[in-house]
Every structure is written in C-alpha cells, then in structure tokens.
Amino acid sequence: HAKKNKLNYQYFDTSLNEKALTSFELSNKIKEALENNEFALYYQPIYSLTENKIKSAEALLRLFSKNTSMSPDKFLPIVKDLGLINEINNWVLDNAFKQLSIWNKYKKDFSISINISFSQIYSQDFIDFTKECIKKYKINPKNIIFEITEDETLEDIDKASYILDSLKNIGIKIAIDDFGTGYSSLAYITKLPVDILKIDKSLIKDIEKEKNIEIIKAILSISKTLNFSVVAEGVETQKQLEILKNLKVEKIQGYILDPPLKAYEFETKYIKSKT
Ligand code: C2E
Numbered sequence: 189h190a191k192k193n194k195l196n197y198q199y200f201d202t203s204l205n206e207k208a209l210t211s212f213e214l215s216n217k218i219k220e221a222l223e224n225n226e227f228a229l230y231y232q233p234i235y236s237l238t239e240n241k242i243k244s245a246e247a248l249l250r251l252f253s254k255n256t257s258m259s260p261d262k263f264l265p266i267v268k269d270l271g272l273i274n275e276i277n278n279w280v281l282d283n284a285f286k287q288l289s290i291w292n293k294y295k296k297d298f299s300i301s302i303n304i305s306f307s308q309i310y311s312q313d314f315i316d317f318t319k320e321c322i323k324k325y326k327i328n329p330k331n332i333i334f335e336i337t338e339d340e341t342l343e344d345i346d347k348a349s350y351i352l353d354s355l356k357n358i359g360i361k362i363a364i365d366d367f368g369t370g371y372s373s374l375a376y377i378t379k380l381p382v383d384i385l386k387i388d389k390s391l392i393k394d395i396e397k398e399k400n401i402e403i404i405k406a407i408l409s410i411s412k413t414l415n416f417s418v419v420a421e422g423v424e425t426q427k428q429l430e431i432l433k434n435l436k437v438e439k440i441q442g443y444i445l446d447p448p449l450k451a452y453e454f455e456t457k458y459i460k461s462k463t
C-alpha cells in the first residue's frame with residue numbers, strides 16, 4: 189500500500205511541476221502565437237428585444253495553440269507582461285474592422301462591439317490607429333462600438349473622457365462594460381460620453397434575487413433618464429429572459445442565444461441568412 193501511496197504522491201507531484209511549467213510555457217506559447225498568427229476573433233450575437241433581431245455582435249479574442257484554447261482573461265495579462273499588448277490590441281482592431289467592412293456589404297447597419305481596456309485608450313497611437321483602420325476599410329464609424337473595460341490601470345478619468353469624446357465625435361459609440369460591478373461605475377457615467385451600459389453577467393446570474401432585480405431596475409431608470417441603451421449580458425435561461433423582458437430591457441446577449449461563434453459560422457447564421 190505504501191507503494192501505491194508513493195505512486196499517488198508522485199503523480200500529484202508531477203502534475204504540480206507541470207503546472208509550474210505551464211506559466212513559463214504559456215509565455216512562450218503566446219510569443220509563438222503572435223508570430224504564427226494563432227489568434228482569432230469570435231463573434232457573439234446581441235439580440236434586440238424591442239426590434240426582434242440581431243443587429244450587432246461582440247468580438248471576443250481567442251488564442252488557439254496546439255489544440256488548446258485559453259480565455260482572454262487568462263492570457264491578456266501575460267501578453268501585457270510580455271510587452272506585446274499593443275501589438276495584439278491593434279491586431280484586434282484591424283481584424284474586427286476588416287470583418288465589419290465585409291459584413292456591412294450584406295447588412296449596412298450591422299455593428300461590431302470591440303473590447304477596449306482603459307490602459308489601451310491611454311496608449312499613444314490608439315486614436316490614430318483607430319482612424320487609420322476606419323479609412324483603410326472604409327468603415328462607417330456609426331457601426332463601431334467600443335466596450336470600455338476596467339483593468340488595473342490607475343484611471344485618469346478626465347483624460348479618458350477627452351479621448352473618448354474625440355472618438356464619439358467621429359461617430360463611434362461608447363459602452364461601459366460589466367456595469368454594476370466596478371468600483372467607479374457611477375463616475376464613468378457622469379464623466380464619460382456613454383451611449384450603452386452592459387449589465388454585468390453576475391447580476392443576471394442571480395437575477396431572481398430581489399436585490400439584483402432592484403439594482404437592475406435602478407440601472408434601467410438611470411439609463412432612461414440619461415438616454416443610454418442597455419444590454420444584459422450572460423443571459424442563459426428562459427427564466428432570466430422572461431424577467432428581463434418584463435423589466436423592458438432592450439437587448440440581451442448570452443448562451444441562451446449562442447456562445448461566441450467562429451466568424452464564418454456567425455456569418456452563415458446571422459449575416460447571410462434571410463431572417
Ligand atoms: P466580457 O467583455 O465581459 O465578455 C463576456 C464574457 O462572457 C466572454 O468571455 C463570453 O464568452 C462570456 N459569455 C457570453 N455569454 C455568456 C453566458 O451566457 N454565460 C456566461 N457565464 N458567460 C458568457 P471571454 O470570451 O472568455 O472573455 C473574457 C473577457 O476577456 C471579456 O469579458 C473581456 O473583458 C476580455 N476580452 C475578450 N476579448 C478581448 C479583446 O479583444 N480585447 C480586450 N481588451 N479584452 C478582451
């Protein structure tokens with residue numbers, strides 16, 4: 189029996205070593221992926237309950253390396269540590285805009301939502317690169333939504349406001365991501381040029397709890413007064429959908445419709461389909 193225990197111990201020990209190796213390997217994998225272009229954008233539909241149709245999609249970054257896929261929550265901080273975040277951010281913008289230019293040939297009002305972190309908007313060439321891509325792909329800026337996400341950056345909200353104003357002036361729409369969870373959500377909506385609030389999926393998950401319903405009602409009430417449109421994200425069940433419909437939420441996104449899809453899958457299902 190002692191032998192068996194020893195084997196078990198060794199087994200766990202090995203797996204621990206593998207785990208330790210993984211973060212080192214991860215860095216190499218990510219460098220490799222950047223060189224070999226192993227990133228992809230997936231697209232998740234956003235459904236309008238008021239218009240009964242899909243008029244936009246959120247672009248979500250995926251990394252495929254030797255048949256493993258990894259969440260952007262996990263690999264983006266590593267990309268940042270490697271000093272390669274600017275490169276990948278620009279890759280996302282270029283690819284999403286290219287996709288948008290193609291899809292707008294079929295649906296001219298279709299829009300794409302792109303995730304942008306606070307640190308990204310402060311980076312030197314963000315505005316220039318955005319404008320360059322708009323020109324390059326002949327995009328209508330009205331079809332672009334930037335979803336602003338909190339990251340570990342110390343925020344200079346006045347600077348953010350100045351930068352986002354200049355984007356809004358050319359027609360780009362600004363969404364606040366994960367609304368209802370961050371530390372300064374209320375400061376964002378008073379100081380930033382916001383068009384859309386995305387209600388965080390943690391509020392939707394436990395939507396049957398009275399407190400969550402009250403918070404969502406308050407978000408909807410502020411949105412009505414300040415003229416924001418609202419998207420509920422992470423909608424998974426029929427029950428959640430019913431509650432959101434009753435609350436008169438405008439748009440929903442989540443597994444109940446579809447998970448993020450490969451571009452060609454999204455295109456077949458939502459862009460080239462007749463409905
Ligand atoms: P997020 O912007 O809040 O994106 C929503 C996340 O919820 C996505 O995870 C999506 O796949 C997932 N999701 C969608 N529907 C459901 C649902 O019904 N239930 C649940 N439980 N989850 C759902 P994902 O793709 O792993 O992305 C994680 C985060 O990584 C994103 O959160 C976003 O903050 C960040 N991210 C993704 N792509 C990019 C990017 O291109 N640039 C930047 N800066 N950040 C990105």
Ligand code: CA
Pocket residue numbers: 246303335365
């Ligand atoms: Ca988002």
Ligand code: CA
Pocket residue numbers: 365366386388389421
């Ligand atoms: Ca979100």
Ligand code: CA
Pocket residue numbers: 337365366
């Ligand atoms: Ca998030």
